[in-house]
Amino acid sequence: MEQKNLDQIIRETVARYMNRSLIVAGNWKMNMTVREGMEFLEKLGPVDGKVMIFPPYTTLAVLAGEFRKRGIIYGPQNFHYKESGAYTGEISLPMIKELGCDCLLVGHSERRSYYNETDEEIQKKIQAALKEGFSVMLCIGENLEERKSGQWKNVLRKQLEKDLEGLSTDRIPYIQIAYEPIWAIGTGVSASTEEIIETHRYLKAVLSELTGSDIPLLYGGSVNEKNAADIGSCPGVDGFLIGGASLKPEKFRKIIEVSKRE
Numbered sequence: 001m002e003q004k005n006l007d008q009i010i011r012e013t014v015a016r017y018m019n020r021s022l023i024v025a026g027n028w029k030m031n032m033t034v035r036e037g038m039e040f041l042e043k044l045g046p047v048d049g050k051v052m053i054f055p056p057y058t059t060l061a062v063l064a065g066e067f068r069k070r071g072i073i074y075g076p077q078n079f080h081y082k083e084s085g086a087y088t089g090e091i092s093l094p095m096i097k098e099l100g101c102d103c104l105l106v107g108h109s110e111r112r113s114y115y116n117e118t119d120e121e122i123q124k125k126i127q128a129a130l131k132e133g134f135s136v137m138l139c140i141g142e143n144l145e146e147r148k149s150g151q152w153k154n155v156l157r158k159q160l161e162k163d164l165e166g167l168s169t170d171r172i173p174y175i176q177i178a179y180e181p182i183w184a185i186g187t188g189v190s191a192s193t194e195e196i197i198e199t200h201r202y203l204k205a206v207l208s209e210l211t212g213s214d215i216p217l218l219y220g221g222s223v224n225e226k227n228a229a230d231i232g233s234c235p236g237v238d239g240f241l242i243g244g245a246s247l248k249p250e251k252f253r254k255i256i257e258v259s260k261r262e
Helices: 006-017 033-042 057-069 091-099 108-115 119-131 144-149 152-163 169-174 194-210 229-234 249-258
Strands: 021-028 053-054 102-107 135-139 175-179 216-219 241-242
Touching: 021 249, 033 057, 033 249, 102 119, 119 135, 119 152, 135 152, 144 152, 152 194, 169 175, 169 216, 175 194, 194 216, 229 241, 229 249, 241 249
Parallel strands: 021 053, 021 241, 102 135, 135 175, 175 216, 216 241
Antiparallel strands: none
């Protein structure tokens, strides 16, 4: 596909999103019982804009109707690419579809690091999910050593190339990318605005080269109610994937509010 000039990509991105609300996605990870999830939703109240939550399986199954009622897009943090079989502890796409899920989280750094999830597995999951009509939020990111050594561009490009291999043109609208600097996840330290701008500019260019499209690119890395406005104003940032701050309804709501673009 023809590669666009980098400045052209950024101009198109800014023009397209300057009057749209940012995507606000919360990853609850291994937190929230059903009771806690219900209390969270009651305190959060109705939401405007594109708000997403990826809860644990138990909360997801019980509170699916509550998410729908509030206009929240929801889905699992992980799944298996096979429809069924002897895979103890796993959950399949037909099971997820029955819950009315919209978007699936794929390739989170904690899945890659703690459970040795490979790009090959991630690619299979993406292909299976898209085939079943789901949208996908793919997480990519580099560790501190890779950032400091200047290898981060190589690392991120390879993840995108491997994870999106075989992506057909008609499935591109169902893909979103979340850039997570691993060194900033759960540390309370976010990347600087300069690092975020540089990285998102680079990733927008790579995505344009690989797909010919401007795929939504979220930032995830210790986003909170205090830094969301500054991060959200960075060119190329189309939203947030939020961890700890998504567990507190008052903080999550503040992020939603500052993410609105009228």
